[in-house]
Amino acid sequence: MSTRLIPLIIERDVRVLFSDAFLVAIMFANFAIDLFVTAATFGRLVTGQGANYFLFIAPGSNLITAMVAAFQSGRDVWREKYIKDLTSYLLTLPVQRPVLAFSRVLGGVVRSVIATFPGTLVICYLYGILFTSKVLVAYLTVGLFSLGIVGLSMAVSAFSSSIEMWVTIRSVIQLYLSFLSTLFYSVSVFPSILAPIVSSNPMTWAIQAFRQLSPISFAQVPAGDSLGSISILAGPSLAFALLGTICYIWYAKL
Amino acid sequence: MSSLPTLASDLSSPPLAKESSTRLVFQMALRDVSVLFRTPWIIITRGLAFVIQLFVFAYLISGLIHVPGLNFFQYYAVGSVVATIASISFVIGYDIFEEAEEGVLDYLLTLPISRRQFIIGRALGGALRAIIYIIPMFLVVAFIEGFAQPLSIISALLSLFLLAFGVTGMSITVAVSVKSANRFDVVLALLELAVSRGSTALYPIAFMPLYVSIFAPFSPVSFAADSARASLVGFSLDLPAIAGLVAFVVIFLGLGAAFYFRRLEGGIYS
Numbered sequence: 437m438s439t440r441l442i443p444l445i446i447e448r449d450v451r452v453l454f455s456d457a458f459l460v461a462i463m464f465a466n467f468a469i470d471l472f473v474t475a476a477t478f479g480r481l482v483t484g485q486g487a488n489y490f491l492f493i494a495p496g497s498n499l500i501t502a503m504v505a506a507f508q509s510g511r512d513v514w515r516e517k518y519i520k521d522l523t524s525y526l527l528t529l530p531v532q533r534p535v536l537a538f539s540r541v542l543g544g545v546v547r548s549v550i551a552t553f554p555g556t557l558v559i560c561y562l563y564g565i566l567f568t569s570k571v572l573v574a575y576l577t578v579g580l581f582s583l584g585i586v587g588l589s590m591a592v593s594a595f596s597s598s599i600e601m602w603v604t605i606r607s608v609i610q611l612y613l614s615f616l617s618t619l620f621y622s623v624s625v626f627p628s629i630l631a632p633i634v635s636s637n638p639m640t641w642a643i644q645a646f647r648q649l650s651p652i653s654f655a656q657v658p659a660g661d662s663l664g665s666i667s668i669l670a671g672p673s674l675a676f677a678l679l680g681t682i683c684y685i686w687y688a689k690l
Numbered sequence: 691m692s693s694l695p696t697l698a699s700d701l702s703s704p705p706l707a708k709e710s711s712t713r714l715v716f717q718m719a720l721r722d723v724s725v726l727f728r729t730p731w732i733i734i735t736r737g738l739a740f741v742i743q744l745f746v747f748a749y750l751i752s753g754l755i756h757v758p759g760l761n762f763f764q765y766y767a768v769g770s771v772v773a774t775i776a777s778i779s780f781v782i783g784y785d786i787f788e789e790a791e792e793g794v795l796d797y798l799l800t801l802p803i804s805r806r807q808f809i810i811g812r813a814l815g816g817a818l819r820a821i822i823y824i825i826p827m828f829l830v831v832a833f834i835e836g837f838a839q840p841l842s843i844i845s846a847l848l849s850l851f852l853l854a855f856g857v858t859g860m861s862i863t864v865a866v867s868v869k870s871a872n873r874f875d876v877v878l879a880l881l882e883l884a885v886s887r888g889s890t891a892l893y894p895i896a897f898m899p900l901y902v903s904i905f906a907p908f909s910p911v912s913f914a915a916d917s918a919r920a921s922l923v924g925f926s927l928d929l930p931a932i933a934g935l936v937a938f939v940v941i942f943l944g945l946g947a948a949f950y951f952r953r954l955e956g957g958i959y960s
Contacts, residue, residue: 456870456873458873459873459876462876462877462879462880463876466879466880466883469883469884469887469888470883470887472899472902473898473899473902474887474892476898476899476902477897477898477899477902478751478893480897480898480899481755481757481762481897482751482754482755483755483756483757489754600729600731600732601731603735604731604734604735607735607738607739608735608738611738611739615742615743615746615747616742616746620747620750620751621750621751621754625750625753625754626750
């Protein structure tokens with residue numbers, strides 16, 4: 437059964453990530469700068485939000501790292517085709533093509549969760565939930581968010597003929613995820629015309645799920661179970677993962 | 691053969707006598723300017739990032755910041771121009787790295803120009819194109835904030851040019867020191883993040899945590915941001931910041947040139 441090979445394909449992707457552990461270290465350094473420089477400074481600047489603004493935006497640093505790691509998977513897929521010419525080899529593997537494609541998406545998710553593993557622990561520590569079962573919910577949130585972004589990045593890889601185009605589309609998506617979401621502010625501060633765009637942003641639901649894990653009740657964050665936000669996040673994430681799988685199959689001309 | 695230092699020295703003698711060295715350096719710089727403007731993707735992303743950061747992020751977050759005496763939107767507007775010029779100046783490193791990977795460097799080395807002129811031309815080109823690229827954004831900010839004093843504007847642009855020159859040198863240093871494409875990409879991104887976020891471009895030093903505020907005044911982006919703000923808002927010259935910028939330019943231009951020269955000539959200096 438080709439499904440038996442899924443873990444092997446995922447393992448290959450993880451090995452590719454760790455072929456240069458330096459990259460993982462740099463991702464953590466990026467997270468540290470985002471959290472302990474930018475978020476810490478804005479935490480001192482922004483007042484009157486009813487809660488510590490640093491803690492409000494802290495999960496954003498981790499989700500941005502997850503986003504970067506997830507896009508790295510798409511970039512690797514792009515390099516396999518245009519730089520390393522590995523696609524033909526991958527097609528010779530004894531695995532059904534849709535299974536291969538979805539395994540690549542899952543491999544990206546695992547890589548992203550590994551890259552953000554220490555960051556997620558830091559956020560859980562800051563939220564005081566490090567030694568509770570909520571840690572698992574935090575990792576579930578990161579994994580689900582990454583699932584969508586890996587799917588998106590693979591879809592981008594399918595349609596980008598040059599690395600410049602790929603980098604540009606990635607940057608536009610990153611701008612959308614970072615600045616047109618509730619990462620820095622609540623949805624109520626946006627002009628009403630932008631509200632639907634913000635509400636449909638996966639980052640909005642991922643960060644809300646994180647904030648709802650905290651024992652602190654943030655102003656503008658609806659009280660409730662993180663699982664509600666996670667179930668909403670699952671919609672776009674699964675859709676993007678499916679898109680990524682289909683595009684990977686199409687892109688590899690399977 | 692074309693990379694032999696002796697040949698390089700020969701190239702700058704009689705046949706080139708007609709062409710002044712300044713003209714050759716300038717031609718080299720103009721090539722880099724046209725390379726950037728033939729890459730619409732980079733212009734689109736950096737431009738879009740500036741617009742969204744200023745008109746979405748800065749506008750919205752300013753409504754949440756209530757610090758007496760601080761107009762955060764104005765503060766961030768000037769800072770975002772400084773951060774953008776630093777970001778665009780880093781792009782020269784990507785160009786140099788790609789040229790080496792794709793074999794274009796070999797062609798460039800056959801050009802009838804001495805190595806010294808070649809390197810100075812590259813650094814100047816990196817800075818020139820960054821300042822040309824930033825001018826529309828600078829004008830937007832000047833219009834919004836009502837900066838109209840010509841001397842202040844010239845002084846601020848000079849600070850930005852110095853920053854661009856130094857960052858170009860820094861970027862060239864990294865481009866010729868890191869071998870792996872993946873590593874180069876992330877190291878440059880980290881460096882860009884560190885010098886911009888750990889600076890006074892985007893937020894005042896008084897609000898930074900202690901461990902950041904110790905280093906932030908020495909970031910080249912801080913020098914440029916402080917100097918530009920002093921010119922535009924305070925109508926004065928921040929001489930220590932300008933001195934810091936000049937030192938940054940001298941150090942990294944020297945390092946960039948030395949590393950680039952070493953890469954081109956295999957460690958033999960002429």
